Amino acid sequence: MAVTGDHGSSRLAALAFHDSSVVPVSAPAKAAVRSFGRFCELGDNADSFMALPGMTKEVRGGKTFVVMNRYQHFQVGGNAAGGNTDNRDVVGEIHGGNTTEERLVPVIILKRKRPLPPIICKPKNKFVTKKNGHVEAILEFNRLVSSLEVSLNTNDAVCVSDTDETWRVILDGVAEEELPLTVIANGSLLPEKVVLKVRTQGISRNADPLGGMGL
Secondary structure, eight states: OEEEOSOOOBHHHHHHHTOTTSOOBOOOTTOEEEGGGTEEEOOTTGGGOOOOTTEEEEEETTEEEEEESSSOOBOOOSOSSOOOOSSOOOOOOBOOSOSHHHHSOOEEEOOOSSOOOOOOEEESOSEEOEETTEEEEEEEESSOOSOEEEEETTEEOEEEEEETTEEEEEEOSOOOSEEEEEEEETTEEOSSOEEEEEOOOOOOOOSSTTTTOOO
């Protein structure tokens, strides 16, 4: 399993915003300061601006930006931390710079210590009754199945979860007497088909031997 999110933000940049020893840089004339000074958008004098060490000048979408490569910031008012009170100083994280933690996309990979056993499927009863082409069967699994697809050739079944390890499979338009089902459980095709056999229906008896003729 992979867990990811938006690109990162920088706590160190937020701390530097509130550090009196870090002197903010004056933004160029006609520039619009963004993201608490982490970058600025230059005006119509962009071509004449030369980026200082620790800055990157970038053109995107016809606009020119100057981005801080380290934890410095352009001079701007506001509170990069947000949420500060008289009793509690909150320093969070901010976006907008060119530091490693702001550029990289965080990804966490989770792996099981022991792999899950392969999914095994078997019918609760391999014999089924067919009536007007309608067949229903119960399929059992050795572990949790959250999604199920079952088909008979090109005939897709309706699958209904009864319990965590039991599913009801419903097929219509069945003409065959032997039903090799293709099963996809939790997105994985099972290597062996589940074979059902249509039970031969016996002759039903009328409780009235004379067929209700009143003789």
